[in-house]
Amino acid sequence: MTHFIVLGVFQGNDLSPATRSAVAAVEGYGEVSLFIPDISKSVEAPTGISKLYTVEASETEHIASTLGAWIQKEMPDAVPIAGADTWGKNLMPRLAALLDREQVSDVIQIHDLKTFTRPIYAGNAFETVVYKNTPCITVRPTAFPVEKPEVKAQKPEILPLVKAERAVEMISPASPKAGDKPDLLQAEVVVTGGRAFGSQENFQLLEGLATRLGAAIGATRAAVDAGYVPNDYQIGQTGKIVGPRLYIGFGLSGAIQHVAGIKDAKTIVAINKDPEAPIFKVADYGLVGDIFDIIPKMQAYLEKS
Amino acid sequence: MALKQILVPIKVTIDYQVRVRVRSDGKGVETEGVKMAVNPFDEIALEAAIQLREAEHASSVHILTIGPKSNEEGLRHGLALGADTAQLIETEGQRLSPRQVAKILKAEVQEKKADLVIMGKQAIDDDANQTGQMLAGFLEWPQATFASKIDLKAKDKLHVTREVDGGLEEVSLSLPAVVTTDLRLNTPRFASLPNIMKARQKPLEHKLLSDFKDVDLTPAFEVQKVTPPPVRGPAKMVEDVETLMKEIGL
Ligand SMILES: Cc1cc2nc3c(=O)[nH]c(=O)nc-3n(C[C@H](O)[C@H](O)[C@H](O)COP(=O)(O)OP(=O)(O)OC[C@H]3O[C@@H](n4cnc5c(N)ncnc54)[C@H](O)[C@@H]3O)c2cc1C
Numbered sequence: 001m002t003h004f005i006v007l008g009v010f011q012g013n014d015l016s017p018a019t020r021s022a023v024a025a026v027e028g029y030g031e032v033s034l035f036i037p038d039i040s041k042s043v044e045a046p047t048g049i050s051k052l053y054t055v056e057a058s059e060t061e062h063i064a065s066t067l068g069a070w071i072q073k074e075m076p077d078a079v080p081i082a083g084a085d086t087w088g089k090n091l092m093p094r095l096a097a098l099l100d101r102e103q104v105s106d107v108i109q110i111h112d113l114k115t116f117t118r119p120i121y122a123g124n125a126f127e128t129v130v131y132k133n134t135p136c137i138t139v140r141p142t143a144f145p146v147e148k149p150e151v152k153a154q155k156p157e158i159l160p161l162v163k164a165e166r167a168v169e170m171i172s173p174a175s176p177k178a179g180d181k182p183d184l185l186q187a188e189v190v191v192t193g194g195r196a197f198g199s200q201e202n203f204q205l206l207e208g209l210a211t212r213l214g215a216a217i218g219a220t221r222a223a224v225d226a227g228y229v230p231n232d233y234q235i236g237q238t239g240k241i242v243g244p245r246l247y248i249g250f251g252l253s254g255a256i257q258h259v260a261g262i263k264d265a266k267t268i269v270a271i272n273k274d275p276e277a278p279i280f281k282v283a284d285y286g287l288v289g290d291i292f293d294i295i296p297k298m299q300a301y302l303e304k305s
Numbered sequence: 306m307a308l309k310q311i312l313v314p315i316k317v318t319i320d321y322q323v324r325v326r327v328r329s330d331g332k333g334v335e336t337e338g339v340k341m342a343v344n345p346f347d348e349i350a351l352e353a354a355i356q357l358r359e360a361e362h363a364s365s366v367h368i369l370t371i372g373p374k375s376n377e378e379g380l381r382h383g384l385a386l387g388a389d390t391a392q393l394i395e396t397e398g399q400r401l402s403p404r405q406v407a408k409i410l411k412a413e414v415q416e417k418k419a420d421l422v423i424m425g426k427q428a429i430d431d432d433a434n435q436t437g438q439m440l441a442g443f444l445e446w447p448q449a450t451f452a453s454k455i456d457l458k459a460k461d462k463l464h465v466t467r468e469v470d471g472g473l474e475e476v477s478l479s480l481p482a483v484v485t486t487d488l489r490l491n492t493p494r495f496a497s498l499p500n501i502m503k504a505r506q507k508p509l510e511h512k513l514l515s516d517f518k519d520v521d522l523t524p525a526f527e528v529q530k531v532t533p534p535p536v537r538g539p540a541k542m543v544e545d546v547e548t549l550m551k552e553i554g555l
Contacts, residue, residue, distance in 0.1 A: 097442030174471035286540030
């Protein structure tokens with residue numbers, strides 16, 4: 001039986017959505033263990049997890065060296081798997097190198113442990129590849145959606161620390177978004193703004209609407225580059241991949257690099273003043289109009305109903 | 306000078322503005338007569354390396370690519386942008402895995418005695434986002450991926466701001482190291498005509514894939530099929546906000 005080791009992280013008090021997707025992707029295919037770095041006490045892990053492991057380190061280099069040494073020694077046939085969030089993208093290839101294995105990234109379908117389908121060219125094609133040997137795997141979270149799993153408290157086993165010769169030192173970590181705003185990767189509704197907003201102030205218009213809808217707010221690269229919102233709002237080929245029930249795009253053109261991040265949305269709605277905007281070619285519903293006119297009207301409609 | 310040699314691996318891919326089409330045999334995408342260009346992330350990596358050299362933090366910038374002979378054009382472009390030396394490692398149509406590429410890069414880093422590698426975080430063809438991290442793993446160097454800011458702090462210390470899902474984080478790493486670039490690190494310059502002329506005189510070294518005897522180059526995978534994505538749209542156009550809200554159940 002294949003033994004999978006899910007490389008996971010916490011986000012707040014829960015497993016990150018990408019971690020949960022990685023668990024979901026392989027549940028039922030074999031034994032599934034979970035590795036979470038730098039935890040000292042018992043944590044709530046999905047009930048399907050057979051064992052929980054940790055290491056007393058948070059640096060990618062030390063984590064990879066520890067996992068590499070341990071897997072080689074204790075379970076040389078185990079298959080490491082992670083969600084393709086920035087954490088998994090950063091760690092997994094380094095571990096694959098230390099294990100001298102291939103990696104398959106951003107998988108959307110696992111046919112068997114050598115055959116996978118994944119998007120290429122910003123999702124403009126899907127490629128099915130057959131590996132000679134089972135590779136390390138990262139999965140695209142939206143392809144393996146999960147509700148919150150049932151959990152039980154598990155005590156982690158601490159792996160013997162193997163330090164890399166040199167590692168990065170953290171100067172200042174990313175500060176998690178304040179308050180109770182929904183997470184882009186988990187939200188049922190995502191409203192997204194593009195270059196059309198013209199300023200940081202104008203971008204705030206989306207806040208009111210988002211609150212009404214319980215939506216998370218996303219942005220195009222152009223909106224992030226222009227400084228309307230921070231980088232973690234970016235959706236697309238090089239940003240986040242979202243898969244909400246409803247996505248509404250305001251004042252964005254629908255460049256392939258942006259659309260790459262929204263194709264897993266159940267319904268795509270686009271608002272643009274240009275009837276020829278490419279976003280209308282991939283959306284489900286479109287409305288031609290000025291965002292500064294439409295947004296207040298939407299808000300008024302929601303307040304009324 | 307803090308750094309002797311910065312190595313910037315580059316990949317030549319289909320230009321990012323081209324609408325990619327799946328080939329009718331279902332084994333790949335159309336490349337015949339399609340505009341090729343240096344992967345945008347790699348141009349950003351090269352710009353970062355050139356800026357370090359211009360600030361006299363580095364003596365020279367070496368670019369290299371692994372690919373067919375036609376990739377020379379991409380290297381000439383890199384030389385015109387300001388790289389000092391270039392190298393083509395010629396393939397004959399093989400598709401290498403990121404692991405194989407990283408092994409070749411490791412050999413080149415050691416031969417050139419590079420003390421910093423700056424490279425794109427991903428190539429816009431297969432979007433794998435692996436090679437830089439694998440190279441760092443093989444070399445056992447520290448890695449700072451998805452960089453939106455790079456500062457040389459001391460002779461052998463880099464501060465890097467990383468774009469991660471939770472926002473921005475700042476890390477410090479000792480050299481030698483591998484840094485991979487995100488889009489907001491810089492805006493690459495354009496090549497001027499005099500520099501394009503000058504680039505023709507700059508050294509462009511050749512090697513063959515078969516020169517790398519220690520790297521196992523047997524194909525790591527086989528492409529079973531390539532398919533177009535499911536079609537979406539075009540949108541059903543509605544006249545006003547009320548109709549829209551009703552259609553989408555709000
Ligand atoms: C390698 C690479 C990776 C990239 N990755 C990403 C990525 O991950 N995510 C991403 O988003 N982009 C990405 N991009 C950038 C992408 O190509 C586009 O440049 C970007 O998405 C455009 O953003 P936009 O739609 O907001 O701006 P624009 O393309 O400028 O579109 C603005 C739109 O707003 C409309 N408009 C203007 N005013 C109004 C108004 N008052 N009311 C209504 N409509 C209005 C206009 O008609 C226009 O269609 C990437 C590019 C490259 C090269």
